[in-house]
Amino acid sequence: MLHIRCPHCGMRSQNEFAYGGDASVKRPELNKEISDLEWDNFVYLRKSLRGKHLELWQHISGCRQWFKVQRDTSTHEIFKTIKANEDI
């Protein structure tokens, strides 16, 4: 079982969290003209990294807040957790 440090609540069990996908994906700017390919890439195209990965998680059974986790996908080591509006 993983233990994840929620930036708001502290160290908690993985059972309380839900994975929310890649946190490095940036949504295209509002009102900007984009091609179907760019939109398709934003919605579907994801890297499948082996190593350090920035992820979104939600503390769904706790404070219900979204936050970012920097995790190694091969060892599951968690390096850092930060609030959703912060950058590493």
Added chain:
Amino acid sequence: MTTISALEGVHIKGLFGDYVGKNEKNLLSLSENKDLLIIQIVKYKNSLTSIASIQIDNLNLENETLNVSCNNDTRILWNGPNSWLLISTKKKLLKEIIEKFDENNFAVTNLSHSRAIIELEGENVKEVLKKGCPYNFNDLNKNNCLNSTFNGMSVTIDLLDNNPNKARILTLRSFGESLYHSITDSCLEFGYKSI
């Protein structure tokens, strides 16, 4: 009008589990809490208003993890950043809450009828909770609260006292029966008195 409690027909009074030969005073006691005012207060993300000057029943809203602001009648549980759960025996507080938390800055939701509440008291309360909840209860002190899961069900646990331990476990009303059976199963090992 009489309200139908969340555990009506489920909560059975008596002695259960491994109680034989034990002093009744040392057994866990389990009861249902009902007729409480439960209000969720959420400050909107873009609100610039300060919560420091707002008091309900002479209690401040603290934005601090695990924190419970309390007096004899009312407890204000920290639920998350800018989110609190107020639990009180004073039903008339509702009017005061609506007046003090303006709808432009706060979402106030009355959850009084949507929660099942089980109260556990005794030396082994934390041992019972550890069976279904992954939180490290050795770190939980009096007047601390947390949101977590108990056998997969989302719960709010409020530690009212620590001598002996006394905890209030809140869950969605629809989970009430399942939670009751989970909790009572966990209590069997120690023996419990259902009151």
